[in-house]
Amino acid sequence: MTRLLSVQDLSVCYESRGGTVTALDGVNLEVSENELVGVVGESGCGKSTLALALIGLLPTPPALVSQGVIEFKGTDLVHLGPKAMRDFRGTQIAMIFQEPLSSLNPVYKVGDQIAEAIQIKRQRENGHGPVNSDIMQKVHKSVPPDGSKLPRSKRKISGELREKAIASLKLVRIPDPDQVVDRYPFELSGGMRQRVMIAMALSQEPALLIADEPTTALDVTTQAQVLKLMKELMDKVNTSVLLITHDLAVACQVADRIAVMYAGDVVETANVFDLFSKPLHPYTQGLLSCLPTGSKNKVDLKPILGNVPDLRTRMIGCKYVSRCPYVMKTCSEKKPRLEGLEKHEVACYLYGEKNGNHPTNS
Amino acid sequence: METILQTVDLRKYFPIQRANPFSKVKKFVRAVDGVSITIWKGTTLAVVGESGCGKTTLARTIALLTKATSGDVVFNGKSIVNGKTDPKQVYRDMQIVFQDPDSSLDPNINVGDTVGEPLYGLMGWSKDAIAVAIQRGLTAVGLSGDMADRLPRELSGGQKQRVAIARAIGLQPKLVILDEPTSALDASVQAQILRLLLDLQKEFILSYLLITHNIAVAEYLSDFMAVMYSGEVVEYGETSEIMAKPRHPYTITLISSAPIANPWKRNLLQAEIRGEVPSAIDPPSGCKFHPRCPYADTICSTENPKLREISTGHFVACHFVEKTA
Numbered sequence: 001m002t003r004l005l006s007v008q009d010l011s012v013c014y015e016s017r018g019g020t021v022t023a024l025d026g027v028n029l030e031v032s033e034n035e036l037v038g039v040v041g042e043s044g045c046g047k048s049t050l051a052l053a054l055i056g057l058l059p060t061p062p063a064l065v066s067q068g069v070i071e072f073k074g075t076d077l078v079h080l081g082p083k084a085m086r087d088f089r090g091t092q093i094a095m096i097f098q099e100p101l102s103s104l105n106p107v108y109k110v111g112d113q114i115a116e117a118i119q120i121k122r123q124r125e126n127g128h129g130p131v132n133s134d135i136m137q138k139v140h141k142s143v144p145p146d147g148s149k150l151p152r153s154k155r156k157i158s159g160e161l162r163e164k165a166i167a168s169l170k171l172v173r174i175p176d177p178d179q180v181v182d183r184y185p186f187e188l189s190g191g192m193r194q195r196v197m198i199a200m201a202l203s204q205e206p207a208l209l210i211a212d213e214p215t216t217a218l219d220v221t222t223q224a225q226v227l228k229l230m231k232e233l234m235d236k237v238n239t240s241v242l243l244i245t246h247d248l249a250v251a252c253q254v255a256d257r258i259a260v261m262y263a264g265d266v267v268e269t270a271n272v273f274d275l276f277s278k279p280l281h282p283y284t285q286g287l288l289s290c291l292p293t294g295s296k297n298k299v300d301l302k303p304i305l306g307n308v309p310d311l312r313t314r315m316i317g318c319k320y321v322s323r324c325p326y327v328m329k330t331c332s333e334k335k336p337r338l339e340g341l342e343k344h345e346v347a348c349y350l351y352g353e354k355n356g357n358h359p360t361n362s
Numbered sequence: 363m364e365t366i367l368q369t370v371d372l373r374k375y376f377p378i379q380r381a382n383p384f385s386k387v388k389k390f391v392r393a394v395d396g397v398s399i400t401i402w403k404g405t406t407l408a409v410v411g412e413s414g415c416g417k418t419t420l421a422r423t424i425a426l427l428t429k430a431t432s433g434d435v436v437f438n439g440k441s442i443v444n445g446k447t448d449p450k451q452v453y454r455d456m457q458i459v460f461q462d463p464d465s466s467l468d469p470n471i472n473v474g475d476t477v478g479e480p481l482y483g484l485m486g487w488s489k490d491a492i493a494v495a496i497q498r499g500l501t502a503v504g505l506s507g508d509m510a511d512r513l514p515r516e517l518s519g520g521q522k523q524r525v526a527i528a529r530a531i532g533l534q535p536k537l538v539i540l541d542e543p544t545s546a547l548d549a550s551v552q553a554q555i556l557r558l559l560l561d562l563q564k565e566f567i568l569s570y571l572l573i574t575h576n577i578a579v580a581e582y583l584s585d586f587m588a589v590m591y592s593g594e595v596v597e598y599g600e601t602s603e604i605m606a607k608p609r610h611p612y613t614i615t616l617i618s619s620a621p622i623a624n625p626w627k628r629n630l631l632q633a634e635i636r637g638e639v640p641s642a643i644d645p646p647s648g649c650k651f652h653p654r655c656p657y658a659d660t661i662c663s664t665e666n667p668k669l670r671e672i673s674t675g676h677f678v679a680c681h682f683v684e685k686t687a
Contacts, residue, residue: 042550042551220616221616221635224619247549248549248623249623252621253625253630253631254628272625273625273626275625276623286550288623290552290553291549292578292579292583293622294582295581295605296582301556302553303553303554303557304550304553307520
């Protein structure tokens with residue numbers, strides 16, 4: 001598999017009145033083509049910051065990328081200007097967010113919004129940069145002349161753009177797409193809205209789709225439908241997906257590879273089967289034994305003791321030190337690097353300072 | 363076994379604002395539509411279902427936070443709905459823990475007073491007795507005694523939920539209603555709270571009514587399970603039996619779409635799920651699940667199936683329950 005995205009040593013901090021919060025502290029991550037990588041971690045571990053950094057939507061200030069490289073198809077995205085970044089955002093790297101109602105525009109019809117995405121893609125391909133204010137007008141110019149005096153709520157996009165919008169809705173398996181195309185976001189259910197978001201994102205045929213908690217706001221049966229759809233479309237459109245979630249169970253159901261994050265660090269990355277059969281990092285082990293996977297009579301939950309460290313205090317060593325059952329002297333002195341074979345990497349001194357006696361090497 | 367709580371054909375309808383004020387047609391959201399459940403002493407009943415199925419309304423009706431439209435709730439041998447028993451009396455034995463501690467704890471009242479308030483208000487204890495009880499309560503939920511002076515904003519999410527639990531168990535109630543007690547928490551904190559709830563149940567012989575959308579949490583914590591769909595209980599029985607052999611088509615859908623933390627069992631990608639949860643205002647006729655049901659036949663759209671016992675203690679509301687065996 002060829003490498004699509006490679007994040008090296010990425011650090012992001014937020015300036016706040018209470019001090020500098022190091023949200024990402026030297027993160028390393030790779031995504032190959034047509035691979036679904038799950039990023040899991042608890043709230044505040046930096047997984048959403050990572051997503052925003054990748055797509056260049058970090059609010060700067062207060063956020064600041066203090067070091068590191070995001071290499072996407074051979075281009076470094078960190079040092080790309082905002083204008084050049086626009087050519088990647090949407091078309092090359094697309095993103096879907098947790099709450100579809102706040103990421104869809106409430107005053108435009110669903111079809112218009114999908115058509116807008118299609119228009120932008122076309123303009124880019126013709127070599128014009130997008131001129132934001134024009135696009136919605138252009139979308140609406142496809143309204144037949146006699147209908148142009150109608151109030152916006154009565155207008156319908158027509159012609160080829162409409163067909164394309166309907167086709168994208170069909171792709172995400174929305175029932176009655178030719179009617180849904182003329183509806184407003186508030187008229188759709190949560191699952192349908194998230195599917196519209198997926199339709200918009202994939203209409204660009206991006207190389208990488210970042211999904212930030214895409215199913216957290218949805219019910220379990222809807223979640224299953226959306227995840228299944230995402231997995232199927234991934235193969236159809238030939239996209240890689242970075243699935244960001246707090247739910248290890250969701251990640252293990254769909255991901256090829258999982259990266260576990262803790263307090264701004266990626267502490268372990270592995271193939272999903274390796275991660276569950278032999279978790280190496282003490283935090284991953286702790287997280288797995290926290291999952292209720294059966295009845296209280298059979299499963300003994302072993303909660304991780306203690307709390308997540310305050311990210312405002314600069315820590316030199318491993319951040320898991322205060323909660324780790326295997327803590328050693330070196331742990332608080334120097335930060336362990338993410339090491340191991342390509343397939344299973346872990347940032348922990350239990351597995352040797354250098355790769356020498358690393359269990360995944362033997 | 364002794365029962366602690368029983369609901370008999372409990373209903374809660376919310377009237378909807380009519381679009382035309384002169385219209386005679388009055389519409390209702392049938393949030394809870396004829397629910398009969400039983401909680402045995404010292405056990406946990408989990409009510410599971412998706413959003414809008416009425417599980418929280420059921421909890422609120424039982425806890426006297428909304429008035430029941432009809433039906434009865436028998437708690438501790440006494441009927442408690444519609445003012446038949448003084449709510450103060452009821453709350454001495456029944457307490458509730460809400461989902462979001464941020465909104466259930468008063469931001470201006472410190473932890474100690476929060477935990478002590480029901481002891482003062484409901485039991486009228488003396489200050490000294492309450493001070494002792496606060497310390498005992500905080501220790502029971504794994505917080506240190508000096509936390510009593512802190513304000514909720516100084517605590518983490520898990521600690522806040524512990525305070526809410528300490529307040530609920532301070533009275534040594536017989537029944538604690540847990541409304542999504544861990545949904546707002548991270549996995550590691552959730553595990554702490556689940557363990558705590560189990561330990562407290564053993565120590566004080568508590569009965570729990572657990573309201574949750576999380577099947578894994580329900581399976582872990584509960585002895586009995588009631589699956590709700592569109593205001594009705596569609597399956598009821600022992601948790602172990604329902605998890606192993608779900609019989610109602612909706613329960614089968616629900617369990618197969620709940621993600622399992624096991625990459626070798628990828629149930630999610632195999633799950634065959636049709637349609638979405640119906641509107642609560644105009645639910646489908648007959649069995650409310652029939653538009654999504656793979657076994658649906660003509661009778662399903664005309665007649666609503668009643669819960670019937672298919673094996674000892676296992677109730678299913680389905681016309682074609684034989685087909686799912």
